[in-house]
Amino acid sequence: MIPSIPQSRFHKGVYAGYITLFFIYLSAPLIVVGVFAFNDSLFPSMPWEGGTLAWFFGNEAPYIGIFNDSKLLGSVGVSAFVAFWVTLLSVTVGTCNAFLFERAQFPGKNLLYVVALSPLVIPGVILGISILVFSNAIANGIEDTIGWDLEFLRPGLFLVILGQFAFVTTITTLVISARLRKFDVSLEEAALNLGATRRAALWTVTIPFLKPALVGAGIVAFLMSFENFNTTLMLVGSDAPLTIAMFDRLKQGSTPVLNALSLLLMVVSGGLALLSVFVQRDKNPD
Amino acid sequence: MTNPAPVTKGGKTSGTIRFGAVLLAMPLVLWLFLLVILPHIDLLLVSLHERISYGKYEFSLINYIEFFVEPLYWNTYVRTAVMSIMATVLTLVIGFPVSYYIAKMMRGKGKSILFLLCLIPFWVSELVRTFGWMILLRESGVISNFLQWAGIADGPVEMLYNDATIMVGLVYTSMLFMVVPLVSVLDSLDDSLIEAGYDLGGNAFTVTRDIVIPHAMPGIASGCIVVFMLTLGNYLTPNLLGGKDSLWFTEQIYTQFITRFNWESGSAFGFLLLVLSSLIVWFGLKISRQTLSETVG
Numbered sequence: 001m002i003p004s005i006p007q008s009r010f011h012k013g014v015y016a017g018y019i020t021l022f023f024i025y026l027s028a029p030l031i032v033v034g035v036f037a038f039n040d041s042l043f044p045s046m047p048w049e050g051g052t053l054a055w056f057f058g059n060e061a062p063y064i065g066i067f068n069d070s071k072l073l074g075s076v077g078v079s080a081f082v083a084f085w086v087t088l089l090s091v092t093v094g095t096c097n098a099f100l101f102e103r104a105q106f107p108g109k110n111l112l113y114v115v116a117l118s119p120l121v122i123p124g125v126i127l128g129i130s131i132l133v134f135s136n137a138i139a140n141g142i143e144d145t146i147g148w149d150l151e152f153l154r155p156g157l158f159l160v161i162l163g164q165f166a167f168v169t170t171i172t173t174l175v176i177s178a179r180l181r182k183f184d185v186s187l188e189e190a191a192l193n194l195g196a197t198r199r200a201a202l203w204t205v206t207i208p209f210l211k212p213a214l215v216g217a218g219i220v221a222f223l224m225s226f227e228n229f230n231t232t233l234m235l236v237g238s239d240a241p242l243t244i245a246m247f248d249r250l251k252q253g254s255t256p257v258l259n260a261l262s263l264l265l266m267v268v269s270g271g272l273a274l275l276s277v278f279v280q281r282d283k284n285p286d
Numbered sequence: 287m288t289n290p291a292p293v294t295k296g297g298k299t300s301g302t303i304r305f306g307a308v309l310l311a312m313p314l315v316l317w318l319f320l321l322v323i324l325p326h327i328d329l330l331l332v333s334l335h336e337r338i339s340y341g342k343y344e345f346s347l348i349n350y351i352e353f354f355v356e357p358l359y360w361n362t363y364v365r366t367a368v369m370s371i372m373a374t375v376l377t378l379v380i381g382f383p384v385s386y387y388i389a390k391m392m393r394g395k396g397k398s399i400l401f402l403l404c405l406i407p408f409w410v411s412e413l414v415r416t417f418g419w420m421i422l423l424r425e426s427g428v429i430s431n432f433l434q435w436a437g438i439a440d441g442p443v444e445m446l447y448n449d450a451t452i453m454v455g456l457v458y459t460s461m462l463f464m465v466v467p468l469v470s471v472l473d474s475l476d477d478s479l480i481e482a483g484y485d486l487g488g489n490a491f492t493v494t495r496d497i498v499i500p501h502a503m504p505g506i507a508s509g510c511i512v513v514f515m516l517t518l519g520n521y522l523t524p525n526l527l528g529g530k531d532s533l534w535f536t537e538q539i540y541t542q543f544i545t546r547f548n549w550e551s552g553s554a555f556g557f558l559l560l561v562l563s564s565l566i567v568w569f570g571l572k573i574s575r576q577t578l579s580e581t582v583g
Contacts, residue, residue, distance in 0.1 A: 022384050029418025032428055036421055093313040104307050115318055117578055121567050123519025125536045126556045129543055130325035133332050166321040227411040230521050246413050262414040273409040
């Protein structure tokens with residue numbers, strides 16, 4: 001079953017056929033979503049009524065294109081806002097965690113590491129409700145004791161950011177730790193011997209070395225936040241991020257404007273994916 | 287950085303270094319305590335409460351008793367678990383030959399391209415992928431029209447809203463999390479081991495059983511654990527592809543929390559789902575003799 005072992009023509013053909021079928025299965029839903037963005041019909045379904053760009057630029061009801069659909073565009077803005085903060089927070093905290101786990105020795109480190117990994121095995125819905133319940137308890141406690149109503153602890157964007165940050169940080173920690181593990185500490189020591197302060201050595205030697213991982217972790221964090229549904233669903237308030245807004249539209253039955261939006265999302269996230277592969281590729285493999 | 291060995295310039299004492307380590311640990315401690323540990327303890331506590339009157343609660347097991355007494359909740363729970371296990375096994379069975387093909391049959395550029403192709407759907411939101419399946423499978427969808435055009439079906443065929451469709455969607459959504467660990471573990475299997483297996487008289491079946499699968503076990507374990515956990519906690523796919531009757535446990539949690547505003551029983555459900563998920567993850571690690579750090583780290 002490896003190229004150096006002779007195999008019958010028939011077996012090879014069957015295997016290659018299976019792989020082809022697999023990739024058709026993988027790509028079919030994405031292709032139809034893209035293709036139906038150009039269908040001149042009110043519903044994203046058959047029959048094909050001819051091509052149109054109305055679902056991108058349309059301005060007359062019911063042909064409202066994505067660039068004129070203020071509600072959907074607004075939710076893209078909300079998602080970008082949330083993703084920006086999640087990225088900033090999770091990369092910062094992930095970097096601190098990476099230094100802590102790779103450089104420091106302290107009692108209980110292994111236990112702490114396992115706890116830090118746990119958000120990956122907690123279902124998103126449960127992470128969402130536990131944060132919802134806890135923040136609500138704090139908000140009620142504060143209201144009962146000193147009478148302040150802390151609006152940001154109620155369902156809303158602040159909690160959405162915290163909820164996504166809670167599990168995205170595990171991923172950024174893993175990505176940045178993996179890179180830091182490869183760092184040769186003697187480079188930092190050389191900088192110190194040459195008279196650099198700790199801070200200068202960190203900023204001129206270590207951080208530039210970590211940069212591919214920082215950028216890569218940032219891209220992954222942004223996309224994970226942008227596409228998150230489960231945790232967001234439980235914590236969302238009146239401002240709906242994109243996934244929630246699209247979900248509501250989908251349940252009601254929507255025009256192909258959703259296809260147009262999905263196609264744009266695919267192009268953007270595909271581009272970001274390629275960028276992250278490119279950034280993380282090690283130029284001088286060791 | 288409490289390691290005393292490195293020479294520090296600038297007159298730093300070990301005291302300030304230890305202070306630095308504590309400072310470095312602050313975000314970690316805040317993150318884990320405020321967003322992971324305390325919320326889950328609170329979830330457990332709330333699930334053990336019974337609402338007596340407005341703002342008055344008492345300790346009780348009523349929420350858990352209700353879960354076991356009401357057949358709908360119990361059935362949904364078991365059904366979600368069984369279907370998640372089925373989806374995990376199906377993903378493994380479908381994904382393994384593909385991973386093997388990418389890791390062992392392909393070389394050079396073709397290999398990286400095929401691997402990247404496998405990753406692309408992961409970068410697209412689950413919502414978009416599920417939307418794609420809806421367009422394909424609905425009554426007025428692509429496949430229904432194709433079947434009519436080919437003369438296989440007489441009228442429109444509705445393929446949404448049944449268990450098989452949920453399964454197709456779940457396997458699709460999970461595939462990447464299976465293929466990635468499998469490809470990386472199979473990549474590390476030396477070709478000469480497979481050749482040796484054949485030289486010693488093995489055939490495709492025995493070589494796969496005695497050499498390839500034992501070697502791939504860590505990848506199989508981590509793939510299965512991630513897929514199982516994601517499937518169990520999935521909400522979108524069963525909800526959109528399964529419709530009203532999808533009966534997924536996360537939907538029950540959502541109903542209790544958001545629709546019925548019964549947080550006590552919703553917390554109990556959430557905790558039960560967490561226990562189920564942790565138990566099966568733990569069991570998976572045990573039988574494959576892995577640790578959590580090795581599997582996801």
